[in-house]
Amino acid sequence: MKGRSSIVLFSFIVLLWLGTCVLFVSCKDAKEPLVPSVFQYEFEEPAHFPTPVYDFANNAITKEGFEVGRMLFYDPVLSRDSTVSCSSCHQQFVAFAHSGHAKSHGIDNQVTLRNSPGLFNLAWQEDFFWDGGVAHIELVPLAPIANPLEMDESMARVVYKLNRSNRYKGLFQKAFGTDSADSQQILYALTQFNGLMISDHSIYDKYRTGKEKLSAEELEGLSLFTEYCSSCHSGELFTDLSFRNNGLNTSFTNDTGREHITTLSSDIGKFKVPSLRNVELTAPYMHDGRFTTLENVLDHYASEVKNSSTLDPLLNQGNGDYGIALTDNEKQKIILFLQTLTDHSFITDPRFSNPF
Ligand code: HEC
Ligand code: HEC
Incomplete structure (x- = not known):
């Protein structure tokens, strides 16, 4: 008797589980949300896109790594006098171009030599900048940070400032498992953020x-x-x-x-x-x-x-x-x-x- 009731209970649980699965799958098919409702920190290749160039195998995306990258992208601490961030010249509402600026304004209100391109689908690019001056996505941030017209800062000082900052305390540790931030981790984090910027919902x-x-x-x-x-x-x-x-x-x-x-x-x-x-x-x-x-x-x-x-x-x-x-x-x-x-x-x- 006891055996039978546990079989009944077991079948009931299995049915309930199957039912939930069916419900879940059909709900998923019925309506595709515009933006994924659950944040996804995965590199999802759009089925109709070619094979990406960048391989995240060496720089596995994690929520923590991506979020540090996002903070760095929006943080003016990357510039010499903490006035210019990546987002000063790359604004989300215009697909990360610089709205209304033929040439962008960098540090001390100096004018850059070229127009800021929009940033998206970067993981599919081999060469960066209008002249292809940088040939690897991970190395891109080095250019604007060091450029005297843009952020005019050295990577060594960025590392020093981040390790001193309360804002980042423990965050590099969580993302990359080491006590202090180094330049490689800064570049990895920014690449996780920039590389995940996929535009495929037009x-x-x-x-x-x-x-x-x-x-x-x-x-x-x-x-x-x-x-x-x-x-x-x-x-x-x-x-x-x-x-x-x-x-x-x-x-x-x-x-x-x-x-x-x-x-x-x-x-x-x-x-x-x-x-x-x-x-x-x-x-x-x-x-x-x-x-x-x-x-x-x-x-x-x-x-x-x-x-x-x-x-x-x-x-x-x-x-x-x-x-x-x-x-x-x-x-x-x-x-x-x-x-x-x-x-x-x-x-x-x-x-x-x-x-x-
Ligand atoms: C021979 C190759 C070629 C053809 C054909 C061509 N383009 Fe271009 N297009 C370019 C290049 C190269 C640039 C960038 C030039 C520069 O900035 O010096 C460009 C830039 C642009 C831009 C500016 C984008 C931005 O972000 O600044 C637009 C818009 C554009 N093209 C639209 C078109 C359209 C529409 C056509 C067809 C009528 C076309 N192009 C045909 C090569 C081409
Ligand atoms: C002062 C304005 C300014 C700042 C600050 C700035 N950028 Fe840019 N960005 C530009 C300009 C201008 C270009 C085009 C440069 C060129 O072609 O020579 C560019 C190009 C790029 C490209 C190449 C896109 C492509 O399709 O080739 C990437 C990626 C990029 N920036 C990321 C960043 C990141 C990450 C930061 C912060 C570390 C940053 N930028 C800071 C103005 C800026």
Whole structure:
């Protein structure tokens, strides 16, 4: 009798468990939240993206490591006089570009040489900066910290200040298991934060994964984009990550771009093809922030492309005309399509917000 009642009880528990599982799975399928309701500190590769470049195997993401990275990103202590943080020039509401600034303002209100790009999908990038001056995501923070126009601080002093700070007391210990912070851990923590900034929730992504439809005009914009733009702004990242000259100038004496790194004259005037995800938010445009609107950018491609020895062949029509012949109506449709690349859940994701 006793045996039987425990079997009954056991079956009841099993049924209850199965029921909960079924309920859980069907609830999950029924409604996908815009932003994951439970914070996830995992690197989740979007199924429609290519293979990432950075491998988190050597820098396993933990909640603690990510949160230290987030604090560092928002903390002006990384600059010489504690006035400038990464977030001064990379603001979440504009996909981590610098809103309204052609060139960013760094320490002592000095102006940087180039426009701040938006920050997202960095784990898929091999080269960083407009000229590819840094070739590893972990090393990126060293540049703005040391740059006399940006944060003007040495890594050694950052380490010293963090180890002295009450704000970080015990946090590096929890994240990395050692008593004091060192420069490697600072770079790992910032990489955990920067590397997890994935933007894959735009209307376009939902269209791509069959969850949403694009309007007829957006679809026309997409096919024009595929025809005229996607040889450079290609694939799901909307960049082939190469360096090219898209005809902004006839000579590039102010900023030679990729040549600055390679010293090859064939690289003069070439800059990294930027992703166009979130492009509606990241104005102004180009490495020097010369264009304030997407209309300006389309006008450039349609009628202002300038010839030079390194101009990309795709922008040379071969008959003495340069650029991409586009009507006003076609430009507008391309812009409508570009606006489907805005990821509202990314710019409001609380994981990436200011923790202070
Ligand atoms: C004073 C403004 C400023 C500050 C502060 C700043 N950045 Fe930047 N950031 C820029 C500019 C400008 C560029 C483009 C530089 C270039 O191409 O030469 C850039 C580029 C980058 C890139 C490369 C993006 C890409 O797609 O190539 C990353 C990543 C980045 N910054 C992260 C950071 C981090 C992390 C910090 C803090 C440690 C930081 N930045 C601080 C202005 C700033
Ligand atoms: C030959 C390659 C190439 C083609 C084709 C091309 N682009 Fe670009 N695009 C670039 C490069 C390179 C840059 C960065 C140039 C710079 O800043 O010096 C750029 C920059 C941009 C920017 C500025 C993004 C930012 O964050 O500053 C936009 C917007 C843009 N392109 C849209 C388009 C559109 C729309 C088309 C099609 C009509 C197009 N591009 C065709 C190579 C190309």
